[in-house]
Amino acid sequence: xxxxxxxxxxxxxxxxxxxxxxxxxxxxxxxxxxxxxxxxxxxxxxxxxxxxxxxxxxxxxxxxxxxxxxxxxxxxxxxxxxxxxxxxxxxxxxxxxxxxxxxxxxxxxxxxxxxxxxxxxxxxxxxxxxxxxxxxxxxxxxxxxxxxxxxxxxxxxxxxxxxxxxxxxxxxxxxxxxxxxxxxxxxxxxxxxxxxxxxxxxxxxxxxxxxxxxxxxxxxxxxxxxxxxxxxxxxxxxxxxxxxxxxxxxxxxxxxxxxxxxxxxxxxxxxxxxxxxxxxxxxxxxxxxxxxxxxxxxxxxxxxxxxxxxxxxxxxxxxxxxxxxxxxxxxxxxxxxxxxxxxxxxxxxxxxxxxxxxxx
Numbered sequence: 209x210x211x212x213x214x215x216x217x218x219x220x221x222x223x224x225x226x227x228x229x230x231x232x233x234x235x236x237x238x239x240x241x242x243x244x245x246x247x248x249x250x251x252x253x254x255x256x257x258x259x260x261x262x263x264x265x266x267x268x269x270x271x272x273x274x275x276x277x278x279x280x281x282x283x284x285x286x287x288x289x290x291x292x293x294x295x296x297x298x299x300x301x302x303x304x305x306x307x308x309x310x311x312x313x314x315x316x317x318x319x320x321x322x323x324x325x326x327x328x329x330x331x332x333x334x335x336x337x338x339x340x341x342x343x344x345x346x347x348x349x350x351x352x353x354x355x356x357x358x359x360x361x362x363x364x365x366x367x368x369x370x371x372x373x374x375x376x377x378x379x380x381x382x383x384x385x386x387x388x389x390x391x392x393x394x395x396x397x398x399x400x401x402x403x404x405x406x407x408x409x410x411x412x413x414x415x416x417x418x419x420x421x422x423x424x425x426x427x428x429x430x431x432x433x434x435x436x437x438x439x440x441x442x443x444x445x446x447x448x449x450x451x452x453x454x455x456x457x458x459x460x461x462x463x464x465x466x467x468x469x470x471x472x473x474x475x476x477x478x479x480x481x482x483x484x485x486x487x488x489x490x491x492x493x494x495x496x497x498x499x500x501x502x503x504x505x506x507x508x509x510x511x512x513x514x515x516x517x518x519x520x521x522x523x524x525x526x527x528x529x530x531x532x533x534x535x536x537x538x539x540x541x542x543x544x545x546x547x548x549x550x551x552x553x554x555x556x557x558x559x560x561x562x563x564x565x566x567x568x
Contacts, residue, residue, distance in 0.1 A: 257349050257377040258402045258425030261300055262460040262482060271518045272300040272483030273473075274462055275490045275511060276353070278321035279304050279338075280330025286500040288342045293504055295346050297511035303380065303485060306332065306354035313382050317488040321495045332362060336374040343375035351378035351404060351425070356388060364395050372399035378425050380404045386418065393424075406430050407453065409445055417456050426460040426483060427453055431467070442472055447479045454480070470517035477518050486514060 256264065265272055275294050279287050287304075294302050307325035311318060343350060352371060359367045359381065371379065379401050381392065386405075393403050402424035407416045410433055420427050429450065432443045446463060453461050462483030463476050473484045493510050497503035 257400065258301060258351060258404070261349055262426060265300060266460070266482070270300075270520060271477040271481065272460075272462060273298065273511075273515050273518060274301045274303055274351070274464070274483050274485040275299050275514075276303040276305060276464075276485060276487035277490055277494055277507075278307055278318060278325055279335045280307055280325030280328055281321040281491065281495040282324060282500055282503065283328050284330060284334055284338045286494070286503065288338050289500075289504055290494055290507055291342050291346060291350075293508045294511055295348060297508060298515045299348055299511065300483070301348055301351055301378070303351045303353050303487070304335075304376075306335065306352060306358060308355050308358055311355070315488060317492050317496075321491045324495060332358075332367075332370065336370050339374035339376065349377035350375065351380060352376050353380045353382075356381050356384040359392070364392060368392075368395040368399040368401060371401055376401060378402045378404055380406070380428065382406055386422065389422065393422075404428055408433055409443065409449060413452065416453065420453060420457045420459065423459060426462050427457065428485070429453065429461050429463045429481070431463050431465045442466075442475055446476065450480050470513045473514050474517040474519075484514075484518070 262272065277287065277290055277294075281287070291302060291304075305318065305322070307322040307330050309322070309326060311322050314322070339350065362370070368379075377400065379392070379396060381389065381403075384392065389403055389405060396403050403422075404425045404427075405419045405423040406428040407419050408430040411419065429446070431446050431449075443466075450461060450463070460482035462485055463479075463481045464485030464487065466488075467473060467476065467484060467486050468489040473486070476484050489510065490507060493506040494503040497506055
C-alpha cells in the first residue's frame with residue numbers, strides 16, 4: 209500500500225476501488241458484566257461535548273486521557289461494558305473506531321480488531337443501537353473514528369443524524385481532504401457534532417495553520433508518521449511540534465499514535481499536551497485476551513495506570529477558561545525544549561510531490 213500526500217490534500221490515499229463496511233445481521237442485545245459498574249453523570253448523560261470537556265479540564269488544571277477502542281471487538285456486548293469500564297477509570301473522552309474493511313492508516317493491531325468486529329456482524333446500525341443504550345450511562349463524550357468512504361456509503365446527512373441520535377459528540381475522519389471536512393461540517397454542526405482534525409510532523413506550517421483554524425473540539429497531533437501501533441520510544445520532535453501549534457492557537461492539542469505506557473503518558477503531559485490518546489495498546493488488551501471478561505480486566509488495570517500517570521494540575525488555577533478561542537496565539541515556548549522520542553502514526557496533510565509514504 210502506497211500513500212501519496214499532495215500539496216492540496218489533507219490526506220490523499222491510493223487504495224483499491226472496492227472498500228466497504230460489510231452488511232451483516234444487526235446486533236440485538238447487550239450482555240452485562242455487573243462487576244464493572246458504570247460511573248453515571250447526575251443528568252444520566254455526558255455533561256458536555258468535546259470542547260466543553262477541555263474547558264472543564266483546563267479549569268481544573270488536568271490533562272485529558274483519551275482511550276481508543278474498536279466497536280465490536282471482540283463483540284458489541286464487550287464494547288458496551290468497555291465503555292463503562294473506561295468511564296469508571298476516569299477517561300475524559302473515548303475515541304470509538306468504526307470497523308472498516310480497508311483500514312489503511314491502521315497498524316496490524318487495529319486492523320485485526322476491525323476484521324474481528326466485521327466478522328462478528330458489527331454494522332453502523334448495530335453500533336448506533338448499542339450507543340443509544342450506553343451513552344446515557346457515561347459521563348464523557350464519544351469521539352467516533354471512521355474513514356471518509358464509510359460516511360459516503362451511508363450518506364453524509366443520514367450518517368450525522370445517526371451519530372447525533374446515538375449521542376456521539378465528535379468525529380475524526382483521517383483520510384478526508386481538508387475541503388471535504390468542510391463539507392462534513394455543515395451536517396455535523398446541525399447535529400451538534402464537532403469535527404476533530406489531524407496534523408503531523410510532516411505537515412507544512414502553512415497547511416498546519418489552516419488545519420488548526422478549521423479544527424473543532426481539539427487539534428489531534430500525530431506524534432510520528434506511519435500507521436497506528438505501540439512504540440517503544442517517543443518522538444523527540446513532539447515538544448517543538450506542540451510549541452508550533454500553540455503559537456497559532458489556544459485550542460486544546462492532544463497527542464496520539466504509538467503511546468503505550470504510563471511513562472509515555474506522563475512525558476507527553478509534561479511536554480504541554482492538553483490530552484493524550486492511547487489506541488493500539490488498549491485494543492490489544494481488550495480484543496486479544498483469552499475471554500471478554502479477562503480483556504475487560506486488563507483494560508481496566510491499564511487505563512487506571514495511565515490515569516494515575518497524568519498530573520492532577522497542569523495549568524495555573526487562575527488561568528482563564530471560560531472559552532477556547534479558535535485561533536488566538538499562545539505564548540512562545542523556549543526553543544531548547546527537551547526531546548525524548550514520541551511516536552504514533554498516521555500521515556495526514558501535505559507532502560512535497562516527490563515524497564511517498566509506504567505502509568508496511
